[in-house]
Amino acid sequence: MSNEMEKDGAAVQSVDRALSVLKLLARHGELGVSEIAAQLGVHRSTAFRLIMTVEMHELVEQTADRGKYRLGVGILRLAGATTARLDVVRESRAIGERLAASVGETVNVAILDRDEVLYVDQMAGPSALQAHNWAGRRVAVHATSNGKVLLAHAPAERFEELTAKPLGMFTERTVTDLRRLKRELDEVRECGYAVAADELEIGLTAVAAPISNAEGRVVASMSVSGPTFRLPAERLPSVAQQVMEAADQVSSRLGWHGNENGRALTG
Template identity: 45%
Template sequence: MPEALGEDSAEGAQHGGVQSVDRAITVLEILSREGHAGVSEVASEMGIHKSTASRLLGALVAREIVQQNRERGKYQLGFGILRLAASIPGRLSLVQETGPVLQDLAAEYRETANLAVLRANYAVNVDQAMGPATLATQDWVGSLTPLHATASGKVLLAALPAEERQRILGETGLPAFTAQTLTSRPRLEKELLEVARTGLAFTEEEYEIGLNAAAVPVRDHLGKVIASVSVSGPSFRFRPKEQPGLLESLKQAGLEISRRMGYPTTT
């Protein structure tokens, strides 16, 4: 019997520990959302006693994860959070976090899904998931593709400061790959404004005859665009603007990868 009581006691302590961790995380979420809050506000939102809220805040203050504004008595996130956050980007692998999402996209729409990043004035494809369609056979991984003529490239270009974009396009120019390639700087800039506004980029046979694509941005924990995710396929069957559900799924894929890289989302 004593042994059984000991097990129950250990289980109860474990449950209490998990509850405390859950409550501490909730406190951090409240402070992140509101910017600052007092003991009464935290207690009220969490439905706990003020003394419990005070103990939680005190423990977080002791670890410098939360700090108290001495003038107003309110609590806010502390510098300890920055130390923790600073260690995240280096530990997250963009390709590793993206793989499952690309696989889902490729399987759902039966086309090729790619992840691209900006490297040396080009969009470089660093990961790919092949759709089951028999024509989806080209391997784009490692390929350097032009920014102005690809959907992923347009996403990456649209996210750059104007000076950096001007430098890159000044060095690469706007060479024509097909009759559909945008070679007019004003037309390209106008399209990039729309890409930045909507979070969607398209190409219709602009890089290769018979190839269409759509792309969305991937953001890091600071909201900076660090990559783009695209779906591409033969133009005779792949028309992303007309395909029901595809653009929303592509946007959600970009948000999911961004979330995995630390970007705060509401989805």
């Protein structure tokens, strides 16, 4: 146990020092190995190993003269992903609140994160029954309307990654057959929205539509969800139309104004 704790402590210290390297470069712009070692109070060889580790992840890079290091493109990618997520949340908030008030149900905004759907924001409708707090929750991609939208517009390689494992069953309504799921996703791309009725939980129905960025790539989805008895099949077309209009408004605020077909791009 003692050796395990020591290993854990050393690992945490290494992470702390690696993050300190990034902070130093953010503050000073460019630094050499010896300068970083002096700032951290560690041996030059230790500083070099830390730099090599973060350089492998493209978080730092050497300058042209090969003498110093600066923050790398990996930092920009991380910052860009965070900025894009914040942009979606910011631009969808007021629109989502209006949609929630109009349909009387919960509105959610979700993105793909690793191999799951991550709910990044929620706007509650005026209904007295608000059983779910989705914000921050992760769910399977194939069992929700948001997930189906994101799957339908995922690049082919990404789709294969997301559906490589057997599709889990959450209720007797969950679509677990990949061929059937692909047919349903074809319909999602055709009609512009996805429905999941009693597929993640019995008694829960949701309708979702895609949100596109300035390049027309689907980066998020917006959904309306509520108890199935309040979202029966006959009401879904009307709700779907409102969700698509709201999602289009968010896409417009992100800079996407539609192609000649008015549809988001896939892949």
